[in-house]
Amino acid sequence: MASISQPSSTRPAVVRSERFRGSNLTEGITRFLLYVAVFIGGVIFAIPFYWMLRTSVMPTAQVYLFPPEWWPERFEWQHFKTPFAVFPFAKFFLNSAYIAILSAIGTALSSSLVGFSFARLRFPLRDFLFVVVLATMILPEHVRLVPTYLIYVYLGWIGTYLPLIVPNWFAPAFYVFLMRQFFMTIPKDMDDAALIDGCNPLGLFWRIHMPLSMPALGVVLIFQITYHWNDFLHPLIYIQGVNNYTVALGLQLFQGQMTNNMQALMAASILAILPTIFMFFFAQRYFVQGIVVSGVKG
């Protein structure tokens, strides 16, 4: 992170001193307009969050005032309790976390194994098969929706979490690509040394590459947890019984029953996005790194 951000802060300084030597005024105005634009854009992007918070703590009478008011006349935090009183909302969180974490672990293990093989081992048809991996990345998920549903019907998995978790243990293409790109950046000298010492490829993967690829594995875990936390369509199809609901399904149910309690609905929504936001702040480095590995080198 630190090493990446350095050039960007030094570069414009160099450029500026060369270019605007004689026109400090022009430079000043351009800078000022830039800051104004960044500020206004930032406010626009942040306002929905503000509106969400503001609604969740407002007294009922004030929420439905016309014209609407921007600042709560007093803070009412009890709306954050309503979701837990009406539904097993805490259970929804546990269910979502269970699905998201098991899916993410399966993805990290399987994709790194496959990605390592594509990056480091030589076998017939390797390059062709890797093109197939790339091709499956562009498949819209929904073409498989009906037939995979049929598979789960036959397996008796409808109403369980298995359809949501198990496919992730079979190396989703995007993450294979991401891990392979990462393994390509690890120096090959290490491989040589390990192979001469009689290490087989599996040992090479587990003892040398896995410990070195913690940042990339972090990216996979975070991306997958975020995806499954937010996923709505698949839980909607496969999960039965309110007790088994994920947070996303619970919110949808809550919406239907709380049409006149906007504060509680916004409070529940805040609670639902909070884990993702926390995760972002604690693992910001990984988010940015993942973007670099997957997006830029693609």
Added chain:
Amino acid sequence: MASMQSDVGRRTALPEHGKRVIKQSTRESLYGYLLISPWLLGFIIFTVGPMLASLVIGLYRTDFLTETTYVGLKWYRNVFTDSLVRKALINTAIYSFSVVPINTMLALLIAVMLNQGIKFQSFWRTVYYLPSIVSGVAVALLWRWLYQPDIGLFNSILGPILKPFGLLPPRWIFSEEWALPSIIIMAFWGAGGAMLIYLAGLRGIPTSLYEAAEIDGAGSVRRFFAITLPLLTPTIFFNVVLNIIGSWQVFTQALVMTRGGPNNATLTMVLQIYRTGFENFYFGYASAQAWLLFLIVLIFVVLALRSASSWVHYERV
């Protein structure tokens, strides 16, 4: 790759007169296939198998429980005459063709602005990026509330502005003509995801190129179009392709905010497939529609790939 292979081969081969070389590479092939087997199995079970099965399911009238009747190509013909499918296709196409280009430009603009060495860059980056990681039902509920025509955020700002002109603000998701634009506008809030990718790409452009251009007397606009944009095209391309695929699959907002309405104004392809299959239990027809969606996405992705050679610069610097 090649150098490592020959190195290892030579060193291990020396004592045993080349016999080991063959063994080594066969062993490596076996390991290679062993290690990719999770993907290979998954590819067969969850991708190729289902894709082919989907074609066959499309020949039947079936709810997977009580009824399975062969209907031939009926569903595949219906797809082209069904007015709901057509409506869903048009809506999704409008969504995709609005969201992909506008989001790309918006993301680029923000990334370039944030890359001008501004103060508190990481703070602003977070502000712009955060909306893109929160998605799904919570965000749909929030935007439904923002769009509330009387006491929602947007109209509480727009109302007073439009009043002097004798105009009323739109009723957003509750009006037929504004419902789809509402869902499109909402997608711009997620531009931060692509912004972060472009920001990372901008940092990869060597400072020396800008300095050289500077000496040659290129202005800042010229520098952007001659250096920044061309060097960023591989990143933009990768991102646009993923966005095209993602945008054709829009679903959650349409279901949670408007249930496809009013009067099917926000009926999207995936919502239509979901309804046909999982609400009305015509799985065969849903399969046929899914294949239509797949072919359309495929066409646009192939067009994008074809166009790549004319505008994407693959130069290593």
